Amino acid sequence: MKKLQLEDLAKQLGYSKTLISMVLNGKGDQYGISKKTQAAVLNAVSDLDYTPNKFARALRTGKSFFVGLIVADISNPFYSTIAKSIESQLFEKGYNLMVCSSEENEEREKKLVEMLFNQQGVDGIIVASCFKSADLYTQSRFYKSPMVFIDRLLPMFNANYVIIDNYGGSVDIVNSLVKNKCKKIACFSITPSYLSTIEDRINGYKDALKKNNLELDENLLKAINFNNIEQDIIMALDNLLKNDKDVDAIYCLNNNITTTLLKVLKDTKYNKSLSKIKIASFDDVTLFDIIDRKITSVSQPVEEIGKQSASLLLEIIDETQTNKSNIVLKTSLIER
Amino acid sequence: MKKLQLEDLAKQLGYSKTLISMVLNGKGDQYGISKKTQAAVLNAVSDLDYTPNKFARALRTGKSFFVGLIVADISNPFYSTIAKSIESQLFEKGYNLMVCSSEENEEREKKLVEMLFNQQGVDGIIVASCFKSADLYTQSRFYKSPMVFIDRLLPMFNANYVIIDNYGGSVDIVNSLVKNKCKKIACFSITPSYLSTIEDRINGYKDALKKNNLELDENLLKAINFNNIEQDIIMALDNLLKNDKDVDAIYCLNNNITTTLLKVLKDTKYNKSLSKIKIASFDDVTLFDIIDRKITSVSQPVEEIGKQSASLLLEIIDETQTNKSNIVLKTSLIER
DNA sequence: ACTTTTGTCTAAAACGTTTTAAATAATGAA
DNA sequence: TTCATTATTTAAAACGTTTTAGACAAAAGT
Structure with missing residues (x-):
């Protein structure tokens, strides 16, 4: 059973690929498709399990709905709990998470950042950086890349942070x-x-x-x-x-x-x-x-770090938030 | 600074996009490109930091070099250690891992599988399934999808497994x-x-x-x-x-x-x-x-589960391995 | 000298979307 | 009626690769 694509829908419904794409993306009104047609399309497609090809869409729009996370050590419960929290936050908004582990190694972190942005085409990254200086991230090629830094601050680097006190x-x-x-x-x-x-x-x-x-x-x-x-x-x-x-x-x-x-x-x-x-x-x-x-x-408020960093990153990606944010969360003392 | 693409290289080097693509993919010999040209291209490109657009490539070839992992709970050290092991194994072979957590919920696992294959276009998945029956996975639409099941066996389901005794x-x-x-x-x-x-x-x-x-x-x-x-x-x-x-x-x-x-x-x-x-x-x-x-x-031999399942999956993806494998690893008793 | 073969290389098609620009149909004004 | 305007729809271009099919020389056969 071959995967259904726009072309097939077009033939089946008697409308053009263009129209169907528009309706499916909720841009029917914007492009002046009649309400009746919109309803008809949505209705017909609903029981046809069509899912657009991810790569074609990403290629055309430049958006991947992917976010990368780089932590020092994913088997450390501190980071894996953050990862879990970020993932569930992103999931709600239709984004997916790629988790990577730098093993506290600068060279590897660099590779991961480059891979994520270049090869994987993520829309943004969340990083607990093990770098000593921010040189990698201040490079002009990353100037427009949405990034949120968690846990660790880099010196002399004006960026988006979610850290604790x-x-x-x-x-x-x-x-x-x-x-x-x-x-x-x-x-x-x-x-x-x-x-x-x-x-x-x-x-x-x-x-x-x-x-x-x-x-x-x-x-x-x-x-x-x-x-x-x-x-x-x-x-x-x-x-x-x-x-x-x-x-x-x-x-x-x-x-x-x-x-x-x-x-x-x-x-x-x-x-x-x-x-x-x-x-x-x-x-x-x-x-x-x-x-x-x-x-x-x-x-440490681990869940909260994940939650806040994820939603901050999405705001940056959507350009709702353009200033740099610095979020500092409070810790709580447990005396035993 | 815009991202370099094949077109730019072509202009700069005076060869066609085709030729450059061929050489860069190591298919120069196969397509009869002269050794001299190949060397020239490789040399010129090496200091030009070009990386092919992931999505264009995936769209054309149908391969994403992505693998999905679904576990019951990523914050459980048992699974996060497996995840880490799988990731490093895949990394060596140029593949990337997407980690997802089903929270021991069948509905969610189903969603994840569908998302991974349909929307994300992964080349294969590794699953510690929380399903009671294998119905989801025996569906014809998944017939050709590379999958390896770890940790848990599904009843009456002939598939690729890496489990323990x-x-x-x-x-x-x-x-x-x-x-x-x-x-x-x-x-x-x-x-x-x-x-x-x-x-x-x-x-x-x-x-x-x-x-x-x-x-x-x-x-x-x-x-x-x-x-x-x-x-x-x-x-x-x-x-x-x-x-x-x-x-x-x-x-x-x-x-x-x-x-x-x-x-x-x-x-x-x-x-x-x-x-x-x-x-x-x-x-x-x-x-x-x-x-x-x-x-x-x-x-449990956690590292080993990760290692074996990852390499088994890659063999299935590359079609080196076409029979179903059942790998059962031994546990070791620690008496205290 | 003319055709055939071989060795290199490239133009164009294809992948499946989204978006632009333009076509067509319907409505309103003259 | 006819022309201008508006509403609805679609053809075609674009995204950046890989691959197919074919072009062009140079070498080899006849």
């Missing part, structure tokens, strides 16, 4: 730890550490320490490499045990680090020596509700 | 529990329970009980609804506590149930009464390495 969330966490009598708070950060999210969280950590009259010791700030989390955490812990036995809290800057830290603490000798240390985490995950250890965390 | 894995779990002196093993199943994965796991559970000379008590087999997991688990637990106080193990048929069960056990009164009950889970997650409770589980 990382600084504020970080301050909340440290304040909460201090309130619980912690005096020496280590911080496990993650590289690439130029990421705006990480930078802001680190700044929040530092400033909050200061505000609480605690000394900032750079040795307590450990950078964990994204590609080598477990090993780096072990090293950081060894280091703490050797030089800073009196650390009473570890604040992890994202869910991945917290989760891996908990795993390491379970596995090894640290179990005893560090059983009473307080752990806090930026980014809340279900796990924290299950384990015995009381973990204070900051939860 | 659910029955065997389930037997392994029960055997392990019995070995650990469990005498009365409850089973928390999930609806829709006609899913082949669930059916097979239930059968494995039943048969293994029998083999171990344990009585099968249908009251110990609780169905948890996918859309109401937490409440249903609470009900099931209440029920056990009332009628079967001597249950010494709960075997959960998927990660979602196990995780939620753990959460419920933590939150509430059950904490005390059920602290010594043994918990086992089909499908392993990181969480189990972190919590104190020793959870025996069966782990």
Whole structure:
């Protein structure tokens, strides 16, 4: 059974391809097709399961009704939940989502952006960029390309953003730890550490320490490499045990680090020596509700990030919104 | 800066669009273009960043280099890991992936399949179907559409499958529990329970009980609804506590149930009464390495499912493989 | 020297839409 | 009636590729 096309409908209904196309696209009035004809066409077509060829339409109109999403790691629940939220938001408006994973790799992100716009012809993209600078995106060839950046901010780059208040969330966490009598708070950060999210969280950590009259010791700030989390955490812990036995809290800057830290603490000798240390985490995950250890965390409005970024992007595509928007969402502290 | 197209190249290089297209598609020899010309074209184009218009090409050739993936729930790590694996496999071969989530809803799955093939013009799909019967997929209009089914089998449907040995894995779990002196093993199943994965796991559970000379008590087999997991688990637990106080193990048929069960056990009164009950889970997650409770589980070769299904689908698309393949992967027991 | 074959290359058709420009029919004014 | 205007419809062009069929030289056969 061959796929029905406009030509077939035309023959069957006795109208031209043009007319049918116009009616089906809801432009009957605009082109002055009589109400009667419009009704007749719609009626006849309704039980004929015709769907226009996507590629022909896209070729002619330049619109694909496709949106690309680039995240650092799609198997991270933070991003996969955002993806899900974006998808359902777009679905309502007749758009489709292509999800891509950059694996925190600039080269790959670049390839993905180019592929999406050039080869796939998406109408716009949503990106959690792992780039250090905005050079890729400021290129003139992308000047008119609808883009929304989420999660991470790029420096010196005036664009559309949907992010969260990382600084504020970080301050909340440290304040909460201090309130619980912690005096020496280590911080496990993650590289690439130029990421705006990480930078802001680190700044929040530092400033909050200061505000609480605690000394900032750079040795307590450990950078964990994204590609080598477990090993780096072990090293950081060894280091703490050797030089800073009196650390009473570890604040992890994202869910991945917290989760891996908990795993390491379970596995090894640290179990005893560090059983009473307080752990806090930026980014809340279900796990924290299950384990015995009381973990204070900051939860991000994940659904909301997806929702807002999707509708912002659609506004940009439809040119309803032409100014740059910067949406900053609030986090919420979960004390356990 | 307008996008470069074949016409522009033709003018610039002094050859016809035809010739350039042929060379760029690696069909120079086939069409008898001289080596010298081919080299010249390739060389000239290489630093001109031309990418053919996706839609024009797809319109003409009927190939989109797109593959669709439909899973029940993209925010479930089991599926998001499969998605990631499929994506990277396809990426190597120049294909792209569109990920869709059916939310365990037949109506929605149907819509997605139709959308993918009709509107999006994908070259093939990979589906973890939530359908009870294969009626949708046996329709003649899909007869020639490349499809690979993963995770779940549809009854009476001869198709391409990549699944795992659910029955065997389930037997392994029960055997392990019995070995650990469990005498009365409850089973928390999930609806829709006609899913082949669930059916097979239930059968494995039943048969293994029998083999171990344990009585099968249908009251110990609780169905948890996918859309109401937490409440249903609470009900099931209440029920056990009332009628079967001597249950010494709960075997959960998927990660979602196990995780939620753990959460419920933590939150509430059950904490005390059920602290010594043994918990086992089909499908392993990181969480189990972190919590104190020793959870025996069966782990699925997630990466492998993605890898095998992707390459099988590509073979079908390329018509290298024309027979139906049924790939059944082994699970591995993790005793804790 | 003339036809045939071979080696390169290109014009034009095709893919299935949407949109422009123009044709036809119907109505109103003169 | 006839011409101008308006309402309705359609033919043809366009989107940017790939592929078919054929053009043109050069080489090879006779």
